[in-house]
Amino acid sequence: MFKKLKEDISVIFEKDPAAKNIVEVLLCYPGLHALWYYRFANWFYRHNRFTTARLISAVARFFTGIEIHPGAKIGKRFFIDHGMGVVIGETTEIGDNVLIYQGVVLGGTSLKKGKRHPTIGNNVVIGTGVAVLGPIIIGDNSRIGAGSVVVSDVPPNSTAIGIPARVGLGFSQKDIEMLEHGKLPDPVAEAIKFMVKEQEKVEERLKKIESVEGITTKIDEYLETKKKEIEKEFFNTEEKFKQGSGI
Numbered sequence: 001m002f003k004k005l006k007e008d009i010s011v012i013f014e015k016d017p018a019a020k021n022i023v024e025v026l027l028c029y030p031g032l033h034a035l036w037y038y039r040f041a042n043w044f045y046r047h048n049r050f051t052t053a054r055l056i057s058a059v060a061r062f063f064t065g066i067e068i069h070p071g072a073k074i075g076k077r078f079f080i081d082h083g084m085g086v087v088i089g090e091t092t093e094i095g096d097n098v099l100i101y102q103g104v105v106l107g108g109t110s111l112k113k114g115k116r117h118p119t120i121g122n123n124v125v126i127g128t129g130v131a132v133l134g135p136i137i138i139g140d141n142s143r144i145g146a147g148s149v150v151v152s153d154v155p156p157n158s159t160a161i162g163i164p165a166r167v168g169l170g171f172s173q174k175d176i177e178m179l180e181h182g183k184l185p186d187p188v189a190e191a192i193k194f195m196v197k198e199q200e201k202v203e204e205r206l207k208k209i210e211s212v213e214g215i216t217t218k219i220d221e222y223l224e225t226k227k228k229e230i231e232k233e234f235f236n237t238e239e240k241f242k243q244g245s246g247i
Helices: 002-015 022-028 032-046 050-064 173-178 187-213 221-245
Strands: 105-107 131-133 159-162
Touching: 002 022, 002 032, 032 050, 187 221
Parallel strands: 105 131
Antiparallel strands: none
16 A cells, blocks of 8 residues: 555656655645545445445535545546646546646546546546546547547557647657657647648649630639648647657
């Protein structure tokens, strides 16, 4: 038991640079308190003392702002940073070495009994304000960008961002490993950049055909202006990302 408590504290020092000393961690980290409340409630839940388990969970929510259903399954080295507004549903399963931030909801999408909450793999990072909904699987070593809504499976070793969340395109495993959770690829921007580049290829072909046929087409200044605005917004995203992540 003491080994597990020591592990709970050590993971905070590893994942939160704001942690200064053990006394501070013991007194001022609601994520740690919520986890300990959960373990106490989970013992009663596993012994079919459901009302007692839920009462302990309710007390934990009152003092920490974090709601973990006592029926959830949580692995080793789990850390909730800050934690206010975090909700973890009854049939949620969380692997080892998982980090989640404030406002995360691991919720259900069905009123039917049975498995209705997410399964989170090992070494997963879930950013601020993320909602992971339904009996979906978040693969090992994956990262979910802040503010995303995840409603489908996320493969292992990948990043997902957006509403609904999509897996980032055009990034190698090395790139993903270097990412901070607030510097994730934007799959929507990647798709738009791809379409713009393909359109440019089509325009080049048309120009060649018009040149051969002696046809002169007037340039639509409005469309050109809009195209430049789109390129400025989305093509610079990749450069900003690379500068921010050191790639």
